[in-house]
Amino acid sequence: MVEMTDRCWASWQYCPKCAGHLEAAGGVGPKRCGRCGAVFYFNPKPTASAVVTRNGRALLVRRARPPFEGYWDLPGGFIEPDEDPIAAVKREVREETGLEIEIVDLLGIFPDRYGEAGEPTLNIHYLARAGTGEARPADDVAGAAWFSPNELPETVAFKNVAQALAAWVRRLNGPAG
Numbered sequence: 001m002v003e004m005t006d007r008c009w010a011s012w013q014y015c016p017k018c019a020g021h022l023e024a025a026g027g028v029g030p031k032r033c034g035r036c037g038a039v040f041y042f043n044p045k046p047t048a049s050a051v052v053t054r055n056g057r058a059l060l061v062r063r064a065r066p067p068f069e070g071y072w073d074l075p076g077g078f079i080e081p082d083e084d085p086i087a088a089v090k091r092e093v094r095e096e097t098g099l100e101i102e103i104v105d106l107l108g109i110f111p112d113r114y115g116e117a118g119e120p121t122l123n124i125h126y127l128a129r130a131g132t133g134e135a136r137p138a139d140d141v142a143g144a145a146w147f148s149p150n151e152l153p154e155t156v157a158f159k160n161v162a163q164a165l166a167a168w169v170r171r172l173n174g175p176a177g
């Protein structure tokens with residue numbers, strides 16, 4: 001369901017090119033700059049993450065920064081311009097944990113919101129296998145640990161992370177598991 005007034009989109013009031021006032025068509029529809037005529041669309045930012053497994057356990061990282069500071073999360077992050085999502089998830093896992101991964105399959109794609117501003121995100125989750133070596137948490141990660149499907153934390157950082165972990169558990173329990 002689309003809200004009539006989106007809190008995040010409503011906060012976009014000025015043109016990022018010329019600082020003119022943005023005129024809204026209403027709802028989550030495009031906004032047009034009254035000064036330079038530029039048109040802006042309210043689109044989600046893509047992210048790429050992975051359920052990285054080893055010996056039947058999934059790798060979670062503890063967030064060192066807001067939003068959801070201190071919560072367990074899947075390794076991953078925002079995709080850079082022109083970056084392939086698979087390259088993005090490999091880069092993020094390497095940056096956050098030092099691990100190299102092999103992608104097994106696409107696990108699911110889940111829309112969500114990010115941070116206090118409620119920025120829309122489109123979250124691509126892969127199933128992956130970890131290479132050898134220990135996970136070494138990087139500076140934006142407060143810790144890393146392997147969880148079996150029946151020991152997963154009750155609360156994780158984002159709704160889309162809970163959805164990805166549920167998809168992983170379903171896959172393990174399903175006919176293809």
Ligand SMILES: [Zn+2]
Nearest residue numbers: 015018033036
């Ligand atoms: Zn403008």
